[in-house]
Amino acid sequence: MTDPDSDDNGSKAAAVPAGKKLTITDIARLAGVSKKTVSRVINRSGLVRDETRDKILKIVDEYDFQPDPQARALALRRSHLIALISDQPNPQYVVDIQSGILDGLAETSYQLVVRPCDRESPTLYDDICEIIRHQKFFGVILTPSISEDDELIGRLRQIECPYVRIAAVSLDSPENMIETHDYVGAAEAARHIADLGHRDIAHIRGPDMFLSAKERLRGFRVGLAEYSLSVTDEYLLRGGYTFESGMHCGEELLSLPKPPTAVFAGNDEMAVGVYQAVRRAGLRVPEDLSIVGFDDAPIATRIWPMLTTVRLPIRYMGRTAVQLLVSNHDRFAMEPPSATSVMPSLIVRGSTAAPSGS
């Protein structure tokens, strides 16, 4: 009655209620040390005798003790919540990135919170900073195109929020970047098209807001240049990374006095739009027009003929991003990733062939 620790069990050593979760106090009592020492072991703050540490770790393991996330967050003023901040329109990209992040987070106490955003919102920066502060997010992962927004990054730095940006080129110091080198994939696409013998080659670039649009165009030009080829002005169109814009650009290209024999679309959505334009014109892929996309979206293998495209290891990128983020700021929780840069690869399928004239 006078011992506050023996609330629902008389015996001391066995004072571990079955269903109830242990606290750091229970562990301390079981190990015969103070809470502070247990805390030190859990947080690997060193300065604990090996013997003491081992004894505590044994008990922690035995009872599968995990510190309460909310209590910890309250005391540390920092949660174990990681937010994915994204304005990605491609659902497959979103799901793959999430899967990758969750792969990286498996077996840890970190949780993934999803925070889509809209770059058009006038209160975007304030909203993001406010939620980070209020929820005490451990850090955030940013995908294109919001990852390319330097003003947002400035705000994140200001509130000292750890972040990792996923983008086509390096925009930041390496510890904050996953680079996807879209440039390289686009150059590969160019070489493939040139190798097939095409000379009248078009490109439908993505919107200015996406750095990837610029990079894919740049890489494509470099790849063509290796064959002394280039994209002439009338063959260079601008789409919006949407199916509809791809279709319209496709129609425009096909209505040219001399239509191109091959087109590299900035992403698969637009590439599929070009298929549509080809069909509507009563023409065929790849006989009348070779098409290359970028993304390797599911539709690339659903459509007929299957789309030659460039693949990015998106799930792997998610895993790497979270490893980078966590290992930078909690080096005991996670190993740093072996590489922070990934390479796109060309997947050749049925939508590309030699031009029929050749």
Added chain:
Amino acid sequence: MTDPDSDDNGSKAAAVPAGKKLTITDIARLAGVSKKTVSRVINRSGLVRDETRDKILKIVDEYDFQPDPQARALALRRSHLIALISDQPNPQYVVDIQSGILDGLAETSYQLVVRPCDRESPTLYDDICEIIRHQKFFGVILTPSISEDDELIGRLRQIECPYVRIAAVSLDSPENMIETHDYVGAAEAARHIADLGHRDIAHIRGPDMFLSAKERLRGFRVGLAEYSLSVTDEYLLRGGYTFESGMHCGEELLSLPKPPTAVFAGNDEMAVGVYQAVRRAGLRVPEDLSIVGFDDAPIATRIWPMLTTVRLPIRYMGRTAVQLLVSNHDRFAMEPPSATSVMPSLIVRGSTAAPSGS
């Protein structure tokens, strides 16, 4: 020096540091009441004089005070985290459900945590219960097919975790269900096909694990029965809700001595697989085979001809699910949804036409 409240500001009323966030103690001091009274107002526990409440609310508004989520969760033993537990293979479904949930959560302090799962995992139930207990999730939202798992639901009840299940039919008491009535959509598909004059009608059903597969078959049969039609055994195939399975079933149907003139695929993925089979056989959609899908996935409008299919308001379902979940257990945070049941609708496009023989 002797007043602990005046840490970085001498004046009392203005003792509100700019960047720092206010706590309930600050609000109490500003309002000249105790923390407990502020807490009562925030939690709407009544028993506060109107005058006092108004004064406090005014200050809460003025300083935009929001209680600390971790402190609250620690004291209440319950967080404001809502988990989406899902084994949905369709990325568009996942993204749409998430968007809907986030719509419902906008302007609240609830956060969405994503927890994909694998029904094959032997430790699935334990893993889910453990994470719920440890993170003190406010509640969970379940999508097909995991939402159809009664054993999991039993475990959730056991640990008293609030949940909402999204499923084709009612499997639970109404306060825990969003019903999607796949049955109704499938019956519509049947009527449409029958109306066009088809008599040799096939169905590719989904896997047993999905209740939706059963319901879509059931609804389809009922719709056909209204026209005194039925699906004969040789025209009833089983797929796996995947593109490949749809293609194989399509090939099987086309190789029949008397192939069907129309097929209702259990989802769009399989429907697109049938397109592929038709093309490989050198035939055409819809001239040689009419095809109807289910989902209205993005690909439905990308493929040629565009796919006649059944649409479910998935984003709306997500919003409704979260409204139901939160309003059931925190009636001040959210209004209950106006309806907990949604209806599928048939979208007629180019993949269906009268049979060529007619």
Added chain:
DNA sequence: CTGAAAGCGCTTACAG
């Protein structure tokens, strides 16, 4: 190397 005290920002009985 280890611990007692105070604190993170809330809420829950218990008084009054």
Added chain:
DNA sequence: CTGAAAGCGCTTACAG
């Protein structure tokens, strides 16, 4: 209707 005390389960200076 309102408040002082204790507690949720952790960690942070500060001692020793």
